[in-house]
Amino acid sequence: MITELKQIVEEACRRGRRRLAVACANDEHSIMAAADAYHKGIASPTLYGDKPLILSECKRLGIDPEIFTIVDEKNDVKCVAMAVNAAATGHADILMKGLVSTDKYMRGILNKTADLFPAGSLLSHVSVFDRVEQQRLLCVADVAVIPLPDFKQKVKIIGYLATIARSLGIDCPKIAAIAPSEQLLPSVVSSTDGAILAKMADRGQLGDIILDGPLSLDVALYPEVVKEKNVKGSRVAGDADCLLFPNIESGNVFFKAATHMGGSDVAAIVVGTKVPCVLTSRGDTPLSKLYSIALACLQVK
Numbered sequence: 001m002i003t004e005l006k007q008i009v010e011e012a013c014r015r016g017r018r019r020l021a022v023a024c025a026n027d028e029h030s031i032m033a034a035a036d037a038y039h040k041g042i043a044s045p046t047l048y049g050d051k052p053l054i055l056s057e058c059k060r061l062g063i064d065p066e067i068f069t070i071v072d073e074k075n076d077v078k079c080v081a082m083a084v085n086a087a088a089t090g091h092a093d094i095l096m097k098g099l100v101s102t103d104k105y106m107r108g109i110l111n112k113t114a115d116l117f118p119a120g121s122l123l124s125h126v127s128v129f130d131r132v133e134q135q136r137l138l139c140v141a142d143v144a145v146i147p148l149p150d151f152k153q154k155v156k157i158i159g160y161l162a163t164i165a166r167s168l169g170i171d172c173p174k175i176a177a178i179a180p181s182e183q184l185l186p187s188v189v190s191s192t193d194g195a196i197l198a199k200m201a202d203r204g205q206l207g208d209i210i211l212d213g214p215l216s217l218d219v220a221l222y223p224e225v226v227k228e229k230n231v232k233g234s235r236v237a238g239d240a241d242c243l244l245f246p247n248i249e250s251g252n253v254f255f256k257a258a259t260h261m262g263g264s265d266v267a268a269i270v271v272g273t274k275v276p277c278v279l280t281s282r283g284d285t286p287l288s289k290l291y292s293i294a295l296a297c298l299q300v301k
Contacts, residue, residue, distance in 0.1 A: 001169035003137060005130050005265050005291045008168070012042040012297035020293060021092035023083035023108070024076045025049040027099035028057055033289030034096075035063045040290070042297050046071060046086065048079040049098065076100045080108035087275045088116040094296045096278035096289075102144070109273060116273050122146075122156045125279060126164045127268040128295060129258055138221075139165050139173070139242040143251035144279060145270065151193055154244060155206065158197070160271045161242040162209050167298045175201075176220035176240040177213025178250065182231055184214060190246035197244075212236035217243070217254070259284075267291035269299065276300065 002008055012018075022034055025047035031054065037043035047054055051072035058065040073079045080100060086092040095116075097105045110117050117123060125144040128137050141157050142149065149157060158175060165173035177194030185191040194213025201211035212234045218225040223238035231237050245251035258264040266288050270277040276296035280289050 003135050005128065005137070005267055005294075008128075008267060008291060008298065009040055009042065009294040012294040013040055015042075015297065017041060017044050018093040018297045018300050019043070019091065020045045020094045020096060021083040021086040022047050022049075022096045022098045023105060024079040024100035025098040026053050026057070028061065029284070029286045029289055030096070030098040031057050031063060032061060032286040033293060035061075035067060036286065036290045037293045038067045040294075042294055043094070045069070046083075046092065047098075048073055048083045050074045077104055077108070080105055081111070081114070084108045084111065084114045084116050087273075087277075088114050092275065093300045094276055094278065094293065095273075096293065096296075097280065102279065105279070106145070106270075109270065109277060116275070118272075118274060121272045122153060123270060123272040124153075124157050124160050125268065125270050126160055127255060127266050128164065128168070128291075129264045129266050131264075136241070137168055138240070139168075140251065140254065141242075141244060143245065143248065143255040144268075145248075147248045149247070151196070154193060154197065155200075158206055158209070158211065158244060161244065162207060164271070164295075164299070165241050167295075170241050172208050172210060173241040174236045174239055175209055175211040175242040175244060176215040176236050177211060177244045178217055178220060178246060179214030180216060182215050182219045182229065182234075182237070188214075190214060193246070210235050213244075215240075259288075265291060267295040269296050271299070 020043040026049040034045035046069040087095040127140045179190040191214040220240040226238040270279045276299040278292045
């Protein structure tokens with residue numbers, strides 16, 4: 001089982017290089033991450049962007065531009081369209097966001113004529129965090145794409161969480177449906193949805209997973225809190241592998257608190273598309289971008 005983000009890179013390396021298309025690769029962090037992915041043996045990068053600028057950045061960073069295929073395009077929307085087309089037509093295994101806004105990147109992915117997003121699919125976002133104190137990883141969704149998932153969307157997101165967790169070697173992932181309290185609150189949607197999802201999981205309707213809800217964040221993650229609150233009968237409390245957040249506000253706040261205040265490293269990808277799509281913040285570190293590329297490599301079919 002993979003217990004650290006750096007082990008994702010090691011596993012991706014064992015599986016061999018994947019073709020990486022970086023949309024609008026004009027920034028230092030994207031170029032550094034793509035170079036690291038090349039030197040680690042996990043990716044063969046094609047950079048779509050302003051070629052003179054990319055070459056200038058490579059020179060400044062001491063990176064040999066010959067390790068890349070560079071496609072010159074100064075317009076960011078066109079860069080996204082070209083990279084998306086490469087992924088949709090089988091010329092790239094992974095798509096990655098560079099120095100372009102998330103809305104332009106997502107519009108490119110969702111463009112029906114691009115044929116990267118299958119009809120009837122659900123686009124979602126899964127993040128994986130290092131939990132150094134417990135020597136394990138934590139999968140989280142959705143913090144960036146779906147503002148307020150309805151019940152059917154939550155079921156689909158659970159499937160995505162389980163798939164990512166299994167790619168990390170967690171055969172039967174433990175998933176916590178997060179709510180304000182571990183007590184069932186009939187007037188709170190996240191609470192009632194969590195209880196229904198837990199019963200569905202008990203009856204095998206959600207596949208080979210263990211899911212409990214509603215669970216508050218502290219109860220889901222910390223055994224000492226489970227003991228203090230005297231929570232009984234849960235196989236997930238204090239031992240969650242995955243967190244299902246009820247809305248983008250709670251998930252996004254968790255993501256940013258964990259990365260900026262908690263100093264956690266993270267890997268993040270968009271799922272539901274024909275190929276995995278790396279979606280990190282423009283402010284994320286090159287290391288987080290490298291981890292995200294590696295996580296995407298593990299999802300390539």
